[in-house]
Amino acid sequence: MASIWEYANPRKFMATSAVVLPWVAGLAAVCLGVGLVWGFFFTPDDFRQGSTVKIIYLHVPSAIMAVNAWLMMLVTSLIWVIRRHHVSALAAKAAAPVGMVFTVIALATGAIWGQPMWGTWWEWDPRLTSFLILFLFYLGYMALWEAIENPDSAADLTAVLCLVGSVFAVISRYALLFWNQGLHQGATLSLDREQNISNVFWYPLVISLAGFGFLFLALVLYRTQTEIRARRLKALIAQERMG
Amino acid sequence: MPNLGSYGVYVLSSYAVSLVLLAAIVVASVWQARRVRARLHEVESRRDRTA
Amino acid sequence: MIALLTRDLQLAVRAGGGFGLSLAFFLIFATLVPFGVGPATGVLGVIAPGVLWLGALLACLLSLDRIFQLDWEDGTLDILATSPVPLEGLAAMKALAHWITTGLPLVLAAPVLGVLLNLPGPAYGWLIASLALGTPALSAIGTFGAALTVGIKRGGLLLSLLVLPLYMPTLIFAALCVTKGAAGQDALTPLLLVGGITAGSVAVLPFAAAMALRVNLR
Numbered sequence: 001m002a003s004i005w006e007y008a009n010p011r012k013f014m015a016t017s018a019v020v021l022p023w024v025a026g027l028a029a030v031c032l033g034v035g036l037v038w039g040f041f042f043t044p045d046d047f048r049q050g051s052t053v054k055i056i057y058l059h060v061p062s063a064i065m066a067v068n069a070w071l072m073m074l075v076t077s078l079i080w081v082i083r084r085h086h087v088s089a090l091a092a093k094a095a096a097p098v099g100m101v102f103t104v105i106a107l108a109t110g111a112i113w114g115q116p117m118w119g120t121w122w123e124w125d126p127r128l129t130s131f132l133i134l135f136l137f138y139l140g141y142m143a144l145w146e147a148i149e150n151p152d153s154a155a156d157l158t159a160v161l162c163l164v165g166s167v168f169a170v171i172s173r174y175a176l177l178f179w180n181q182g183l184h185q186g187a188t189l190s191l192d193r194e195q196n197i198s199n200v201f202w203y204p205l206v207i208s209l210a211g212f213g214f215l216f217l218a219l220v221l222y223r224t225q226t227e228i229r230a231r232r233l234k235a236l237i238a239q240e241r242m243g
Numbered sequence: 244m245p246n247l248g249s250y251g252v253y254v255l256s257s258y259a260v261s262l263v264l265l266a267a268i269v270v271a272s273v274w275q276a277r278r279v280r281a282r283l284h285e286v287e288s289r290r291d292r293t294a
Numbered sequence: 295m296i297a298l299l300t301r302d303l304q305l306a307v308r309a310g311g312g313f314g315l316s317l318a319f320f321l322i323f324a325t326l327v328p329f330g331v332g333p334a335t336g337v338l339g340v341i342a343p344g345v346l347w348l349g350a351l352l353a354c355l356l357s358l359d360r361i362f363q364l365d366w367e368d369g370t371l372d373i374l375a376t377s378p379v380p381l382e383g384l385a386a387m388k389a390l391a392h393w394i395t396t397g398l399p400l401v402l403a404a405p406v407l408g409v410l411l412n413l414p415g416p417a418y419g420w421l422i423a424s425l426a427l428g429t430p431a432l433s434a435i436g437t438f439g440a441a442l443t444v445g446i447k448r449g450g451l452l453l454s455l456l457v458l459p460l461y462m463p464t465l466i467f468a469a470l471c472v473t474k475g476a477a478g479q480d481a482l483t484p485l486l487l488v489g490g491i492t493a494g495s496v497a498v499l500p501f502a503a504a505m506a507l508r509v510n511l512r
Contacts, residue, residue, distance in 0.1 A: 157509055
């Protein structure tokens with residue numbers, strides 16, 4: 001019986017991801033295409049929000065995936081610290097820029113949606129502020145990877161940063177709620193629960209979310225392949241220099 | 244194009260920003276992959292020749 | 295471990311040790327604020343709690359890269375790592391030394407600067423309390439950040455980027471405590487939360503810092 005840990009072997013990962021990647025990418029394209037086209041062209045306007053409700057198909061999935069990306073990085077960092085699988089550490093490294101882009105999309109679409117709805121491009125609302133902080137966490141994580149020469153040390157230090165950062169992220173979430181009760185409360189995101197959003201919006205939203213999810217997976221697989229090759233490249237160059 | 248009413252610029256710019264950013268990360272990932280693959284190929288063929 | 299602490303304290307107080315620089319920065323920062331926002335005492339009084347805490351936070355930040363850098367550069371850190379004192383203890387002592395030489399003076403100086411910034415009367419006690427409870431967290435978190443970046447040349451800016459987001463919860467609760475204290479509202483809850491974050495940071499982060507030091511010393 002195959003264990004998931006077999007894929008921690010770089011060779012096995014490369015082989016398997018090469019097979020899986022086209023399918024995941026295809027699914028991503030299809031789901032994103034269907035979800036966004038359906039949402040943009042074939043859904044009605046909202047009673048309160050007019051056509052701006054169409055922004056939901058971008059804003060909510062990107063926000064959800066921005067957080068999920070960090071959670072994935074947290075899990076893979078833990079796996080690296082405990083089981084020392086290089087593929088795991090490199091997957092975390094690969095995921096960070098993708099998560100960061102999703103965070104920026106969530107912030108930008110949130111701001112653009114906020115202007116007509118709340119009359120302001122930005123509010124220090126707990127949810128918006130959390131995403132700003134998440135963006136900073138992504139930046140710091142990526143900067144640390146870049147700053148450290150030795151790949152294994154970089155993997156270790158960024159893993160510790162991810163772990164400590166995650167704890168502080170959770171604490172910050174509560175601090176922000178304490179600090180400013182915020183606009184999001186009640187208004188937008190109870191739409192996540194089925195009772196509060198009609199099927200008309202729900203289906204394209206879920207399909208878009210799936211699209212973003214598959215896109216994340218495809219990009220992480222693809223980028224991890226690149227990281228594995230880059231690591232090998234670095235090792236070979238080091239060998240050349242010594243030999 | 245559906246009738247976006249007065250909110251057209253907001254909806255369209257959201258879609259534009261998002262699609263541009265998604266395209267950017269995809270393109271950047273592809274460029275990076277191509278560069279690394281090319282360099283790795285170069286170094287590996289150097290190795291195979293001298294081996 | 296006490297020997298480590300006294301050594302760091304002595305090094306800090308000696309010429310070139312940086313003691314007093316954080317205090318000077320705090321003063322200069324507080325002085326600059328009215329130039330930035332205007333001298334209207336009404337405005338200053340409202341923003342004073344936050345500004346004072348921001349100043350304290352930045353003053354702490356600026357002295358962070360000293361924590362391990364000097365010992366790293368002359369090889370002392372390698373020797374300390376092989377000593378019978380565990381790295382966790384070293385990290386804790388470094389954090390304590392940082393707090394004594396940076397955080398504690400800030401606690402004492404803050405009320406004076408509060409006068410400059412028209413801090414409302416009821417807030418003074420809360421200011422001192424929140425700083426006393428909160429600055430140890432800043433030292434503990436800062437020591438962790440310094441351990442992460444000790445091997446990086448000119449890593450000061452990266453250190454700031456990593457540490458400032460971690461400072462946010464403390465800043466939020468502490469500034470809220472002082473602001474509410476000024477208005478006579480419930481300032482005890484945020485103060486206790488500051489204490490909670492400090493307690494957690496001081497207990498756990500020396501272990502994370504030691505983990506980072508071990509990696510960097512390999």
